[in-house]
Amino acid sequence: MSGAVAQLKHEGSQRQVAGAGAVAGLVSRFVIAPLDVIKIRLQLQVHSLSDPPSLRGIHGPVYRGTLGTLKQILREEGLRGLWKGNIPAEAMYLTYGSVQFSAYTSMSHLLDAIPQQYRLPDSVNSFISGAAAGACATTATYPLDLLRTRFAAQGPDRVYASLVESVRHIAKHEGPTGFFRGLGAGVSQIVPYMGLFFAGYEALKPVVASSVIPMPFGSSDAVAGVLASLLSKTAVYPLDTTRKRLQVQGPTRARYVHRNIPVYSGVVPTLAHIWKHEGRRGLYRGLTVGLLKAAPASAVTMWTYERAMGFMLAAEKKPAD
Template identity: 75%
Template sequence: MSGGVVQLRDEGSQKQVLIAGAVAGLVSRFVIAPLDVIKIRLQLQIHSLSDPLSIRNVNGPIYKGTLGTLKQILREEGLTGLWKGNIPAEALYLTYGAVQFSAYKYTSSLLSSMPAPYQLPDPVNSFISGALAGAGATTGTYPLDLLRTRFAAQGRDRVYSSIMASIRDVATTEGPKGFFRGLGAGVSQIVPYMGLFFASYESLKPFLANMAIPLPFGTSDAAAGVIASVLAKTAVYPLDTTRKRLQVQGPTRSRYVHRNIPVYKGVVRTIGHIWKREGMRGMYRGLTVSLLKAAPASAVTMWTYEQAMAVLLRSEDKLKDE
């Protein structure tokens, strides 16, 4: 195994990985929050602008592209509208980042320690470790993801007045299952996404580090994170749209900024419904802003993680020298 390929999984203790992952998730979330709100608004918009018949009797905004959505949110809801759902989202990214990197390090180290006949190639190791880490982190933090989506879907008329109010409302009217609406789509999405992301990242990082030409985004870590994220995100995007549509189901479905969201039940039936009514365009609505979001998010996440880990390792060395 080459040193570059195994660097991420070998460096730092479990505690250091946990701290660095949490910091990376927290910083990344704040940077891309506005793009996340725009993406969610576009994903929940069921009508196509190219079909005049589809926008009849629509009670809610009609967003036109990334820039148009940005302008409309600023005009109707102000600057704070771009950070709706940021509190549960920060908690989500903080927890998710810590669990993800910690689980990835533990799983990949475990697989790397297998006896020679059963030892996996680096790309396979990275794929399995990333997929399992993503599935575990997604399941554990899913209620925060659902609340983030619901707050981002609110327009000027509030559905929930606060985080605590939203938790009480979901628990009372929908029960424990209400916090996990769309989890099947989330896990189905994150397993291939994180597997592809980490496999691509680990493969690209040493290759880009040895390139003689200057890299965009500053470092090979950031550049590899951007490319890996774009590839993985595009592959699984229909499942992300499906997850968002399922997350806003329930008794509050008709109170969000888009008041004509259909009733969906189950991942497969939701995919079939979107494909039949909205076609390929409906499955990939908001992909442009999603990729715009994914690139800086992954770049910031991986760069911050590497920098935070470097600081922790230097601090540990200083303590040892004293």
């Protein structure tokens, strides 16, 4: 087994892994929050900019690219507009990071316990562990993810007055299942994404670390995280767009910043509808900012996780020295 795999799987206790994962999630979210809002706004834009105005059926803003969206949000909603949904998102990232890394190490240990003659290759084990970790973390934090999307989708006119009010409204008008709209797309996306990400990260980390180009301050972890994230994010992006479209369904659908979001039901019908009416560009709308977001998010996550774990391990050994 490679040293990189052993390092990520076997350093630290379960409590330390959970703590390092939580810290990594919080820091990562703080860094990429504005990019997340921009991506969501673009994903919910159902028309093509090449369509004539008479065919767009627009009721809301027209966003043009990443920079154009950034400028328009700042102009119409101020700096705070770029941080809409940040409270549920921070709670989601805190919980997600903890569950993700805990589930990853637990699954890795289970796979390592398989007798040698039946053991799968390390790359396959990494894929399975990453996929399982992603599925567990996504399901556990999905209501927070849905709230993050709905708050980020709000324009100058607020749909929900507060986080507590949003929970009450969804529970009253949509029931418990309302908090899990689009979960199928979320799990369908995160399983291959996290599997590809962890497998790619652990394969790329030793390669990047041994590169002839020196990487200062442990940045090889960040570079490996960026490359792994870009590849896996692009592969599953249409499912991410589908998840966002499904998350804003319900009685408040026509009150968000884009008031012409169609009625969707189910992962496959949503994918088919977007493909039919918006084409391939519709499935990948917001991909540029999504990749811009994924790169620093993954880099900061993996870099912070490694540093936090190193700090806790050093603190644990210090009294014994």
